[in-house]
Amino acid sequence: MLIRRHGSFACIILIGVAVYSLMGFILLKDWITIRPEWGWLNWFHEAVQARSLAYKGTVLLLQFMVLVIVARTVWFALHLLLSHRRSMNRLLAGTPDLTQYNIPPSVKKVLSYPVTIIHSENLSAFAEGWFRPRIVVSTGLLSTFEPEELKAVMLHEQYHCRHRDPLRLYMVKVLGRSLRCVPMLQGLVDYYIIWDELCADRYVLRHMLSPEGLAGVLLKWSASGRSEQPVIGAAAAAHFAPTAMNYRILQLLEPGRKLDVPLLKLWKAAATAAGLLFLFMMSIDVCGL
Numbered sequence: 001m002l003i004r005r006h007g008s009f010a011c012i013i014l015i016g017v018a019v020y021s022l023m024g025f026i027l028l029k030d031w032i033t034i035r036p037e038w039g040w041l042n043w044f045h046e047a048v049q050a051r052s053l054a055y056k057g058t059v060l061l062l063q064f065m066v067l068v069i070v071a072r073t074v075w076f077a078l079h080l081l082l083s084h085r086r087s088m089n090r091l092l093a094g095t096p097d098l099t100q101y102n103i104p105p106s107v108k109k110v111l112s113y114p115v116t117i118i119h120s121e122n123l124s125a126f127a128e129g130w131f132r133p134r135i136v137v138s139t140g141l142l143s144t145f146e147p148e149e150l151k152a153v154m155l156h157e158q159y160h161c162r163h164r165d166p167l168r169l170y171m172v173k174v175l176g177r178s179l180r181c182v183p184m185l186q187g188l189v190d191y192y193i194i195w196d197e198l199c200a201d202r203y204v205l206r207h208m209l210s211p212e213g214l215a216g217v218l219l220k221w222s223a224s225g226r227s228e229q230p231v232i233g234a235a236a237a238a239h240f241a242p243t244a245m246n247y248r249i250l251q252l253l254e255p256g257r258k259l260d261v262p263l264l265k266l267w268k269a270a271a272t273a274a275g276l277l278f279l280f281m282m283s284i285d286v287c288g289l
């Protein structure tokens, strides 16, 4: 389970680093010079150079695409971050005196991260903060759940805090949205998010005496219709629900069962590999002129 979670995260970051590095070579070709001695690149060089007009057009088109992708990345990164900040500031400023809402002592003693309460009738719980994460819960959640259920929610969010998931989710979502041209990336992002949720639930089950608390939460949450996220641009936070609810319920009902989460379609992996290879050859070729 952890291998799937860490493996998919590593793949997303590696693909992102590879694509942006190769795009950097193409964009800055006039300032970078590479003279590879690899004979196996010659056939590619001769094949593309033979069509000089098409070659120049392809390079110009690639440079234009790179500029668009870089602009999209900056836009998504800033948009998600600023929307998240604005939502958090609004929620915290609009939160009245909450002294009547208390975290039960049995829940408090298992927590090693600060908890912030926000005023909202929705059922909301999420981890936020990149380097000093905290757990945020809504008043609607505190007044709906029993202490054992609250404990399950808090432990789930504690897992996200421990693994710096707000930062990880921000990174993978920005990459997934910016690099839509990489066919397998969004599938990998979805796969990672599902396993992240399953690992957080598994952490809850390990730290609680019985699965009833988590079962109660999942059932009430699914039935409530009050799970709207209060934070816009929620990519900068790790929310509790409703992601991957079917797999999470299945894991709860049959803890020993091997979950079959579809990874991605073969053609998407093949198209991504072919695209990366083409980008690699073009970047070497344009820098070797």
Ligand SMILES: [Zn+2]
Pocket: 156, 160, 196, 197, 200, 238, 239, 240, 241
């Ligand atoms: Zn979660």
